[in-house]
Amino acid sequence: MPPATAAEILAAATGAVARAVAAAIPGAVLGVATATGDRAVATFGLAQREPDPVPLHRGTWFDLASLTKVLFTTPTILRLATEGRPALDETLVVAIPDLRQYDASAAERRLTFRQCLSHRTHLPAVEPLYTRGLDPATLRAFILQRVWRSGPPVYSDINFILLGIAIERLAGCSLGDLPLPPGLAWRPEPAETAATERCTWRGRVMRGEVHDENAFALGGAAGHAGLFGTIDGVLDAARRLLEGVDPWLAELRTRQSATRCLGWEARHEGWSGGNACSEDTIGHTGFTGTGVWIDFRRGLSWALLTNRVHPTRHRDTGIDALRRRVGDLIIGGTT
Helix, strand or coil: CCCCCHHHHHHHHHHHHHHHHHHCCCEEEEEEEECCCCEEEEEEEEEECCCCCEECCCCCEEECCCHHHHHHHHHHHHHHHHCCCCCCCCEHHHCCCCCCCCCCCCHHHHCEHHHHHCCCCCCCCCCCHHHHCCCHHHHHHHHHHCCCCCCCCCCCHHHHHHHHHHHHHHHCCCHHHCCCCCCEECCCCHHHECCCCEECCCCEECCCCCCCHHHHHCCCCCCCCCCEECHHHHHHHHHHHHHCCCCCHHHHHCCCCCCECCCCEECCCCCCCCCCCCCCEEEEEECCCEEEEEECCCCEEEEEEECCCCCCCCCCCCHHHHHHHHHHHHHHCCC
């Protein structure tokens, strides 16, 4: 029996996404791609509900939120490491010598690139940095000199904000000035972008502007958030990993802990990608309602992009259960 096509695999999960959109989520795009280049995409619902309804289509841009960590920051650091600047086990100070510059013994000065990529630091999960003001240069200086509260290792935006600053120092320009492949962007056309939240701080529905407050305050592009993408842009990035063309892929896929590789989450019980995928699967999600997963053993990737925070994050849309259900259905569709 020939293997299932991307369209057949996709069809196994479209009903679950359609029901979720009818019940709570404004809009979604679901895509499946194989290592052979076969691809299928389905769209559901609206790019915007309010103030006026806007239809959603395959080329709609989504605020990818924390997918920035794995589609931009992680591969950029790994590419730089293969060029010898920096080595993953070197400390951040090789790129950011002024990190905690007034305290030579500060814990932040001992953090390595590998520790930040794998979320094995003492830094907190998140901090309302945007409440300190909207001047990006001053905010970066505050982040670098802050005495961060210490705690057990957690999934931390701060890790990737620091990595983003390191990339800027190594590249000699802001993240927003760095080139991106087609289908990924820092500043998409607002009229072609799915709306996110009606933000009480900014006083408007966010559309074409980054939803994450800290990334917004840092100028719109940061190591932890700020990237936008279309479904095809995200699937292109996943396919590149499936094809194994990058010399650092083996390093990326090596588990750094029970649940994490470099940047990516590794398959474990109860995770976002469902339980049917192989142990050789990585994935990541974004707060706005996005997610991408890659099953290397099956040569399969899938992405679910939604605007579940539109018009507000303060409601239960069932996104966590939907992601797991979609993952199980996608894998089920391969047989």
